[in-house]
Amino acid sequence: MSEQRETRQRYNEEFKRQTVKYIQEQTKTVTEIGEELNIPAKTLHSWLAKYRQFEDEPIINTEKVWEQERIIKEQNQQIDDLKEELAILKKAVHIFSNSKK
Structure with a gap:
């Protein structure tokens, strides 16, 4: 031993x-x-x-999950807003580029 x-x-x-x-x-x-x-x-x-x-x-914590879901929703809203702004800018570029011709 x-x-x-x-x-x-x-x-x-x-x-x-x-x-x-x-x-x-x-x-x-x-x-x-x-x-x-x-x-x-x-x-x-x-x-x-x-x-x-x-x-x-x-660690799975309901408060953390809710916070992450809130952040994801905010980011998705920002993405949607940016997509809309981009679409508007594309239309504006198309309109202004056609008017010069």
């Missing part, structure tokens, strides 16, 4: 934080990442519980 303690790997705080950030950015499972990094999935889960920062992950 004492041999196991001697071979136990120690990781610094920065490594743990970077690993958690890496996990959050991946689409792989924690088990797959654990195999990739040769770190037990149980250890990674404990790091996630301690160091996880949710700004790196999409």
